[in-house]
Amino acid sequence: MPSFLIVYGTGEGQTAKVARQLGETLSELGHAVRIEDIDEIDADVGLGDHDALLIGSSIHAGRHHGKVIDFIEMHVDELATMPNGFFQVSLSSAGDDVARATAAGYIDSLIERTKWTPDRIGQFGGALRYSEYGFLKRAMMRRLGGRSLDATDTTRDYEYTDWDEVRTFAEDFASFVTQRVS
Ligand SMILES: Cc1cc2nc3c(=O)[nH]c(=O)nc-3n(C[C@H](O)[C@H](O)[C@H](O)COP(=O)(O)O)c2cc1C
Known part of the structure; x- marks a missing residue:
């Protein structure tokens, strides 16, 4: 069974x-999975110890996590040698068609900048976690994201992740990788 590294x-x-x-779904399918937070990852993590790689990032102020971009740029040649995928978490993906086009634009920028075109x-x-924002961030997110999603009650959090969609992505990626490496 192929093994997976997930870096986010x-x-x-x-x-x-x-x-x-994603890791839980892959494990349930019988795969070995290692999950690494980019803020705590060993700089020389061995991509070659795994059969496939998933890289994920949220969007803040129109940008991906800086260390994720650095990681992709550092490993772009190695990425080409193994099945790989990218997942993005943003409020734009929870919105209307215009917002979804914005989310797709973040992906286009990533590909253009890193020269990495993920296989999947x-x-x-994403989520609006008002309970974790400070005063300024709460006010800004209420204005920017909250209004368009009708999520302006800052006494609670909102989650827009479709977990079925996440599981389906993991299952599709697992079968793609299994075909590629067998
Ligand atoms: C300060 C801030 C800025 C954000 N900017 C954007 C943005 O430009 N576009 C977008 O689609 N979502 C934006 N979001 C929404 C985040 O992508 C969403 O909250 C996501 O769940 C964050 O994931 P994380 O908790 O893994 O960082 C922003 C959120 C915060 C807190």
Whole structure:
């Protein structure tokens, strides 16, 4: 059975939660999975110790996690030698068609910047974690994200991740990798 490495970058934890769900689904399918937070990862983590790689990042202020971009740029040649995928977590993916086009634009920018075209791409809705934001961030997120999603009650959090979608992405990626490496 192919083994998987999942590397992710997160701000408030939603991408970590998605990474864990992806890992859980892959484990249930019988695969060995290692999950690494980019903020704690060993710089010389061995990609070659795994059959496939998933990289994930949330979007903050229109940008991916800086260390995730650095990681991709550092490993771009190695990435070409193994089945790989990218998953993105953003509020734009939870919105209307215009917002979803914005989310797709973040992916286009990533590909253009890193010259890495992932074999598989997942775009998932994120969360509004008002309980974890400071005063300014709470006010900004209420104005920017909250209004368009009708999620302006800052006394509670909102989660827009479609967990069925996350599981389906993991299952599709697992069968793609299994075909590629067998
Ligand atoms: C300060 C801040 C800025 C954000 N900027 C964007 C943005 O530009 N576009 C977007 O689609 N989502 C944006 N979001 C929403 C995040 O992508 C969403 O909250 C996601 O769940 C964060 O994932 P994380 O907890 O893994 O960092 C922003 C969130 C925060 C807190």
